Amino acid sequence: MTRKIQFREALNEAMCEEMERDERVFLMGEEVAYYNGAYKVSQGMLERFGARRVVDTPISETGFAGLGVGAAMYGLRPIIEFMSWSFCLVAADQIINNAPKMLYMSGGQFKVPIVFRGNNGAGGQLGSTHSWAVEAMFASVPGLKMAIPSTPRDGKGLLKTAIRDDDPVFFLESERMLGFGARGDADFSRYLHDDRWAPPAAEEDKEFLIPFGQADIKKEGADCTIVALGRPVHFALEAAEQLEKEGIDCEVIDPRTIRPLDIDTIVRSVRKTNYCVVVDQSWPFASIASEIAAQVYEQALDDLDNKIIRVNNDDVPAPYARNLEQEMLPNAKKIIEAVRAVTYRA
Amino acid sequence: MTITSEPDTHTSGQPSDRLDAAALLSMLGEMLLIRRFEERCAQSYQQAKIGGFCHLYIGQEAVAVGSISALRDDDPIITAYRDHGHALARGMDPRLAMAEMFGKVTGCSKGKGGSMHLFDKEHHMYGGHAIVGGQCPLGVGIAFGIQYQQEDKVCVCYLGDGALNQGAFHEAMNLAAIWKLPILFVVENNQYSMGTHIARGTSMADDLSVKAGAYGMRYAECDGMGVLKVYDCFAKAAEQTRAGEGPCLINVETYRFKGHSMSDPQKYRTKEEVAEFEEHDCIQRLRRRLLDRHLATEEQILDLDEKAKKLALEAVKFAEESPATPVEEMFTDVYSQPFEPYRRGEAAEGFRE
């Protein structure tokens, strides 16, 4: 019997289990305590752990993100919640100049075990300031790690790993996915049924940790590799269902973490299928998709029977209008077209 | 409050009353060490043995020495990029500080940080930080850690007067105030941020108490050319903070005798202005006090200076003779739990736990 669990509940479980396990772990951010989380990810945590460990902050990202870095240098293990990654930009100096470089600049003396987490990517008609997908912008910074889960199972396993990790982890969630799972199987692809969706509960396994740098093959297939992370994994699976009907058997690979990136699993898949489409919810220029495509070209050029196609956001600020926003984002239709084109079936 | 050249006039009932001759001599020795060390830095920079940006602390020695003398050894400190003085006052081996600037593997950060980023975990020195104001939220985080673990420590966060105008400073002040965190924000007010006089860049420059007032925070100020004035101010402020009275903003009036960095023609101030402040030199002031009160002899003081010169020279020699940082170190210390192509690093010899 699979557990019925929403994405936000899985994240909550991860934090609660790790806070039970380690007194140094605390959660801090805007509205995480009394409000129970702007998106209810921290529901019940104030009641359970008290105001010392579940800390509401003023709207002061530079202040509390930097506080987290200092506290981590001092030996605590902060989880800093950004209501949205779109709001982290005012704290850029703290999160990309301080956190990931402290260990290096101090010659190995000060590590920074911190998790920055929050919603990433378009939330739904929020306009351009609120619709950042920050992965491409930050993934190039050495010293940080980055995880982008696509299922509650991965969310829980990766977040527990992130909290135990001794390095700064950028953990990118999606507002659009937090409620996934509320309606049970109807919410997600049939490829994710059975144990692929839900993580084990604490009673079953307190040590449910998913290591960084291990891609997950969300669907096996022989004809074309689709690489996707985070919410686009679901678009890719939707596309795969459609394409299956057309006789194209896609393999959907979810790297789950970008730093470290499990390029080996991707390359192995491309060697098998000889075709590759990369889906990415950030802008195309110097993007995650560009990077993955470049690495696949470097390692498997001879195995490719066509160029790689990238399915990115359109290269514009996120528009407000519903139709424009949907058109701008990667979606199943665009992925289907890309797969057809790359496998010469267009 | 104005800077005076008086040998510190005695007001009784000050914490510094308890300092005996040995303690005063030790403070003088530390200031001399910083002065001589900085002179060697300047020389080595001119010889191109030190690269990058290098900001000397000459003139401000009393701030680091007076404040750190008033703290406990395990009170954490954090500062900006003008950090040599704090590192030395905290007890960092001058050889390892110099080797860092020479970019050698024996340096405190194995040559990966440089002059502006000196760290010494063992001595609770949480770094020099080179983005103006960026260290303020970090300091608040350290203070949060102290409070979280219910420890009896006080974090001291130094900043230049230029940092008063950074958002990071104000956010840090607010967080420290609402949570009553055990932190002292110390403005090393040397009047200039590079070439900008504080009055040109900072509102209410002649009354910084309003900055604290805006956050309902305690405020103190002192004459930063008098090491005992600094000591007294910090002893009191730290005691109050340790007693649970929350953060305090301390405005220390000081002056840097040299340029902002090593390449500063100093067109923004007159030679006369600099000369006037040099009259108030913190080292001379303490020296006069010791002599006037017969707490030390001229000879003892000369000895101290010789010792400081020797340590500074030895630091240069050590740095020169140390091996360059091997290229293999490039990929260490990026991650604590590394993945390909990174490797785990080991802190420089003097800094291993």
Ligand SMILES: Cc1ncc(C[n+]2csc(CCOP(=O)(O)OP(=O)(O)O)c2C)c(N)n1
């Ligand atoms: C955010 C940022 N802007 C600009 C600089 C360049 N810069 C380095 S030091 C400095 C002046 C800072 O003066 P102050 O804070 O008064 O410290 P002082 O040099 O007097 O010790 C400037 C503008 C910087 N390092 N960081």
